[in-house]
Amino acid sequence: MLSLFTKVGKGIPVFMDGPDTKARDAVHILFANEKVRQSDFIPTPGLHETEAIDSIPTLNLEALVRTKLNVFRDKDKMHLRDMLDVELIDAEWLTRLPQELSERLQQIIDNPEDGLEGMLDEPTGS
């Protein structure tokens, strides 16, 4: 049976976790190597940029940081702050990023307490 094409969340295709569930009870799908929004600086990562964490293919750290800087919503900033806080990333990363993303990371480093509103999840995936 063909699935219905229904706008869910913010326009990202999803797999609902059963027939009577809410949009937040879903698996959100993003496509590799594509820009999700026209305003994005970079496309989503490729599937070669993964590492197996507990046997589960997971985006590697560099691709994940790029993605978070590219999308850059409040919750992405919060995730970046967490990564800075636990020293997964630091200012040395500035040199290995595209300029636009590097400027965003610098902004996070310079303002560690900003942007703490609107952190609750939105089903947009990034």
Add this chain to the structure above:
Amino acid sequence: MQRIIQAFRLNPKYRLSSLKTQRFKGQACGIRTRYAEPNGPSRCSNQEPRTSNLTHVDFTITGDELWGRMNRAVEKIQKRLERTVATLAPADIPFAVIGALAVRAWVAQADEAAVRTTRDVDILINRGDLPRAIVAMENAEFVYKGRKGNSRVYGRA
């Protein structure tokens, strides 16, 4: 208290459009709200909404039930991820965990105390694999929904 109210306001489940008007289903969610009228009765939102100053939120779910709810919320996400992995991997569909769950995995490498919960399960796949992913995921009782009015076809080929 303001932080609690703010948390509800930020949660789209409750649709608090402002502190003056409440629309969330208080009783159905086990939450009761009171308003600022002197000696006025408590009102729940399944009654007619009205404009008033929301000053207090009572939590009627407490103790083990409350902890159970919070734990189930986390377990639900974990199980959804496990079902997804157990579906896509045997179908030979390349994928990667992305988004907040990927952040959790990486942050946990450094400091488990810094790990945050999330309700998002975000998966990266190749567009060309979507038709196969739909078949596999629907066989696992997920229900696919794509985008309306988009020229790209997300449905089965």
